[in-house]
Amino acid sequence: MPIAETLDTTLDFPAARASGCPFDPAPDVEHARREEPVTRATLWDGFSCWLVTRHQDVRDVLGDPRFSADATHPGFPFLTPGLRELVDGNRSFLRMDDPDHARLRRMLTADFMVKKMESMRPEVQRIADELVDRMTDGRTSADLVSEFALPLPSLVICLLLGVPYGDHDFFQERSRVLLTLRSTRDEVRTSQQELLHYLTRLAESKHDAPDDGIISRLVARGDLVDTEIAATGRLLLIAGHETTANMTALSTLALLRNPDQLARLREDPSLTKVAVEELLRYLTIVHSGVPRVATEDVTVGGRTISAGEGVLCTINTANRDEHVFPDADTLDIGRDARRHVAFGFGVHQCLGQPLARVELQIAMETLLRRLPGLRLDIAFEDVSFRHDMGIYGVHALPVAW
Amino acid sequence: MRVHADQEKCCGAGSCVLSAPDVFDQRDADGIVVVLDTEPPAELHEAVREAAAICPAAAISLS
Numbered sequence A: 001m002p003i004a005e006t007l008d009t010t011l012d013f014p015a016a017r018a019s020g021c022p023f024d025p026a027p028d029v030e031h032a033r034r035e036e037p038v039t040r041a042t043l044w045d046g047f048s049c050w051l052v053t054r055h056q057d058v059r060d061v062l063g064d065p066r067f068s069a070d071a072t073h074p075g076f077p078f079l080t081p082g083l084r085e086l087v088d089g090n091r092s093f094l095r096m097d098d099p100d101h102a103r104l105r106r107m108l109t110a111d112f113m114v115k116k117m118e119s120m121r122p123e124v125q126r127i128a129d130e131l132v133d134r135m136t137d138g139r140t141s142a143d144l145v146s147e148f149a150l151p152l153p154s155l156v157i158c159l160l161l162g163v164p165y166g167d168h169d170f171f172q173e174r175s176r177v178l179l180t181l182r183s184t185r186d187e188v189r190t191s192q193q194e195l196l197h198y199l200t201r202l203a204e205s206k207h208d209a210p211d212d213g214i215i216s217r218l219v220a221r222g223d224l225v226d227t228e229i230a231a232t233g234r235l236l237l238i239a240g241h242e243t244t245a246n247m248t249a250l251s252t253l254a255l256l257r258n259p260d261q262l263a264r265l266r267e268d269p270s271l272t273k274v275a276v277e278e279l280l281r282y283l284t285i286v287h288s289g290v291p292r293v294a295t296e297d298v299t300v301g302g303r304t305i306s307a308g309e310g311v312l313c314t315i316n317t318a319n320r321d322e323h324v325f326p327d328a329d330t331l332d333i334g335r336d337a338r339r340h341v342a343f344g345f346g347v348h349q350c351l352g353q354p355l356a357r358v359e360l361q362i363a364m365e366t367l368l369r370r371l372p373g374l375r376l377d378i379a380f381e382d383v384s385f386r387h388d389m390g391i392y393g394v395h396a397l398p399v400a401w
Numbered sequence B: 001m002r003v004h005a006d007q008e009k010c011c012g013a014g015s016c017v018l019s020a021p022d023v024f025d026q027r028d029a030d031g032i033v034v035v036l037d038t039e040p041p042a043e044l045h046e047a048v049r050e051a052a053a054i055c056p057a058a059a060i061s062l063s
């Protein structure tokens, strides 16, 4: 059957989640995964691309060098005006292919390797405990996002990069604009320029006053110009904030909504590592797809994706694929979820994942240990989910204890 | 079982180290995979298979 005949439908993407269960992927995309796993999608700007939704197909695309991450290809799908602006501005290695990608990324792999991140545990634990001390000091309720989930990874990434934490309002506000789906191009352009300007100046300042942060080390290598360092710094800064912060808040909420799982974890904190993998799988906060463009004709899940066509891999549906995760829509903190693709797959798989794991394990263990009476302080229906953001989560999480 | 890791392919995300820390490590200088035990004992085979399956860069091969 000619492909055109079977694919006369196209899905508007991102699609809305069902109102009842804000943890589940959009029903339209889940439907596509079951019925038409490689399907067509139409984006905000009318642009048309492929949507790849199953676990194996997503791994096939993201693991295949014939799919490029280079956003300067004309067929590249942009989820937001902001992401397009990031490309016009100053590209990071996230939007490059090998060998350029590997050259820049390998300058950082040592900074995020498992051993190094494990050695940060005492420091991260100290920060987590201090935040809880401050949050609970004389109070019985707070917003978990602004008082714990966000400052924890923010303090840690600033420490690692050598960025003054005192400036966090400045770069948190800019990164929020860059990740909001409905930001205008002008808003995005301004935020983008301000952020790059800030980081370029910071890189310059490290020439004279080096410290042991990553930015200083990149400066000291001498083979990168300050704007390249700024692009790398911006990527790490944004990624380091938004992802762990949202995973922490959303994980807490998911556990509060699944009291049996919460009780199980409270009873046996040694489950924390396994539970974090399951929460990563179940929640998959990068919910609007990982973009690629085909550089050759490639067959994926029985469909031919032609050279030059754009692809979005929806990793949140891949992580609900019951062929890999039986009873995938159930949060089961005891299951072995290690095959999840919440960090992506292929050579671009999240560089910061060892850091994210340490932060999430410490954040969840600390919250449950320190706040035995933790509960939601508003009605679940009133929680404001980040439908409007490229990275999912909650805008605020009022809790009491 | 013989374990081989392709250091050219490795992107240093470290999932192998988490799955099978007795078999894989990362080089201090650049975070690239090193195989600590090329012929791991039987009780580690499952963990090594898992490490190979989740390696994002398909850098680990078993024979």
Ligand code: SF4
Pocket: B005, B009, B010, B011, B012, B013, B014, B015, B016, B017, B024, B032, B033, B054, B055, B056, B057, B058, B059, B060
């Ligand atoms: S999992 Fe693969 S890519 Fe990651 S460090 Fe190990 S060998 Fe390298």
